[in-house]
Amino acid sequence: MQKHDQDYIKKKNKATVFQLIKSSSPISRASIAKKTGMSPTTVGRIVAELYEQGFVKETEEQVTTGLGRKATMLELDRTSVLTAGVELDKSKFRIGMVDFDGRIISLREVNREVSETAEQTLNRIGLELQSMIEQEGMDPGKIIGLGIGMPGIVDEQSGEVILSAQLGWRNVRVAETLKTITGYEVAVDNELKVKALAEYCYGAAKGSKRTALIGFGTGVGSALIINGEIYRGETNSAGEIGHTIVDPNGVMCECGKIGCLQTYIAESSLITESNKIKPISTLNELFEERRKGQFWAANILDRAITFIGITIANVICLYNPDTVIVSGDLVEKYDEVRSFFENDQLQQYVWEPLRDTYQVVYSALGSEGVVIGSSLLAQEKFLSIEC
């Protein structure tokens, strides 16, 4: 069991020391030992590790302890570490170089052909990264790894993409392949999970203890962050709300079940329904039709808004979060949907005892969330540090 595991204890001890230096620097080794209950040997070993990794430096400052000895103070070296974050989507990918505090210092967006193979795409990511490093004159030695966020089910331990319906990938060893291409360590995860992590660390959910992020896009999914940790579940699939059944008499889903939530609110579903009436291809066009007074468009969107409410209410029942972040064009971009939140119509769908227990917010990092979150994932995975 995890609790008894010594590797686990070591990892936790390191995280504790790191957090303490981050929150209380400058701080001495002795003070760390006192505050954590760890032995001076343990603290010394962990600090040495952090020092070697380049995170921690000694300050000029020294303090005199009770016994008249000098203690060297420690603080974080925020300039020492870079991670690259990649957002990978069907029709584009974006690469950002991110510093220790989650700031993007360079970003580029590249189109992706839908016909590209996984290998072609991963090769192009490698080339773009190399080109960014050279053009910006970055020190490659400071880059400690690469994180990727993408839609689908990802085995984040091995870095293998089990299934990404959007990209049409099945069992692709992304981390392994990209490590061979770039030479860097690579971490891969579901895009909503890393986005939620970014919002927790630097965005709309700072200080939240239980954050649920719901993404309304090509598919519909959610992620849960508990005390700063992504809740993954057994196969990193927790939060797959798009395939919960919300109407057993409903519409056939591409997954073979009937009445899955995403058949009512995924962008692709809304477009498919619309095309029974009129050939359109974007959400913009659908909202335009509604504004022109087309009842069919109003019917589709009214139903979608009802199900947006149900989605959030169901997430609140199961996760009981303090913060719900709603993200995606459908909920962020159109006044018709924004007014649903602004007028607090959501309350109609929320179980009464839970009505005052949460706040609903838009994402603060917007389109940069996945890039930042992917780089944080790499920080966590390769440096055992948390934001």
Added chain:
Amino acid sequence: MQKHDQDYIKKKNKATVFQLIKSSSPISRASIAKKTGMSPTTVGRIVAELYEQGFVKETEEQVTTGLGRKATMLELDRTSVLTAGVELDKSKFRIGMVDFDGRIISLREVNREVSETAEQTLNRIGLELQSMIEQEGMDPGKIIGLGIGMPGIVDEQSGEVILSAQLGWRNVRVAETLKTITGYEVAVDNELKVKALAEYCYGAAKGSKRTALIGFGTGVGSALIINGEIYRGETNSAGEIGHTIVDPNGVMCECGKIGCLQTYIAESSLITESNKIKPISTLNELFEERRKGQFWAANILDRAITFIGITIANVICLYNPDTVIVSGDLVEKYDEVRSFFENDQLQQYVWEPLRDTYQVVYSALGSEGVVIGSSLLAQEKFLSIEC
């Protein structure tokens, strides 16, 4: 933030030492320090606390360390501690005295009048506990507290019952009142949460990292245990799946929403639907009608079974557990429903990528789960120890 909090570190350190003594006893203080990275001072302080609380004793055995010194070995004293666990329901309550290893050493069940006030019920619990202690000749000094598991929303921090629709209680300070009556510390929680805890510690979910328990009874609810800890959410209401909306065109729920899951499978809902056709008052009668070939009974139960499948499938999507415990008469007692599980018909409702990720099991502790879980809650709360 919790991570940086020194009280939190202290509590975690204590739990770590306790776990280690439990899993590796006999063990010396020096060995604990080495394995945990803690200082001898910290280990000494924690061991002294555990010794004083009566959990830890020194063994006869001594080992000679490398330096030729004798080290005293420590082990748990399993006979030193008792906690009382109470299961409180509408029409009865049960009190069990539980030992350190989760074994019930004495149990009694007492009827409760539905008309009883909260104060009357709590007084009767106090009297029964007193009577048990006297009749069994127990040492009151060994009893370190009392845990209560009951239906409803409970503020487990303060021990106040916010709302229990089943008992008709609203804002009842159960812990405070019962402490005044009995003199013991009192912990209170939702019955499904403590039941899941008991199954994790000593029942069907031993060794599971992510357990979901779903209770099908007067209401429908669920609980999630992550690495041995109850996931509570912001107001201890996580898992209230009974009020997720699974059919926006469905039946009116007593909560004021339409299509809540529990309108299709809560026992009370099944009885209410049945009474539109024939006056019956128990699940037994409903199943009997079905066995007699009554189509109305078949229609109600077939729909219920569909929604049992949907309930479990939706929990799997959101929690991605390794183990799902199903409990309650509806799912455990009748062959018609048991065959649904035994023939693995559940798979029909589960999203394809998740089909091999979980096991569904019945509870192992059965009707004793809430009593045992309540006592474990008291152990955790008043001794800062985990099973």
